[in-house]
Amino acid sequence: MNALIVGGDRVHAIREELEKVAPAPGALRVEHWPGRKPGYSRRSVSAGTRVIVFVCRHLSHSLMLHVRRQADDLGVPVVYLRRSDIGWQAELQNLRERLAD
Template sequence: MSVLIVGGDQVESLKRQVIAQGHTHVEHWSGRKKGFLKRSLSSNTRLIVMVCDYVSHSLANSLKNKASRKGIPLIYCRHSAHELKHKLLNKEKIDEGCCHCYSF
C-alpha cells in the first residue's frame, strides 16, 4: 500500500511512522512549486498525509478534491510524528476542517 506525504522538508520521522504502521511505499511531495497543483496521484496511492504547516491553500484544496474523487482517505497533521502515529493508530479520517491548515 502506498502513502503520499505532502508538505514539509524533513519528513524522515513521518516516513518511519507510516512504515511502522505497515505501509510498504512512501512518496513525498514538498509542495513548494506550482507544478504540484497539476500533478496527478499515483494509481496505487491508498492514503494521503498532508502536513498542514507547509502546504498552500490552493494545493490543499486541490488534493482534497482529488482525494475525494478517488475515495482516498486524507489525514491532516502538523509536522509531528507523535500526532501522525496517534491518527494512524486510531484510523482517524478528518474530512472537514483541519488542524490549522489555514493559519499562516
C-alpha cells in the first residue's frame, strides 16, 4: 500500500499510525512531500497511491489544490489533519475502516 503525506515537517507519528492501517506488516510505502519548496506543486501523485494525508497547518493552498485534483482523478481517499488536533488518530481509524471495505 502506498501513502502520500503532504505538508508538515515531522510526520513520524502519522507514519506510525498509517502502518497500523496497512493490510500487512511492512506492506506500507510512505512518501512525504513537506511542501516548503515551490517545486512540490508540480509533482505528480503516483498511480499506486491508496491514501493521501494532508497536514493542513503546514501546507500551501496551491499545493493542496493541485494534489486534491489529482486525488479526485485517481479516486484516492484524502484525510485532512490539523497538527494541533488530538483527534487525528480518529481520522486515521475512519480511514482504516474505509480501506477495509
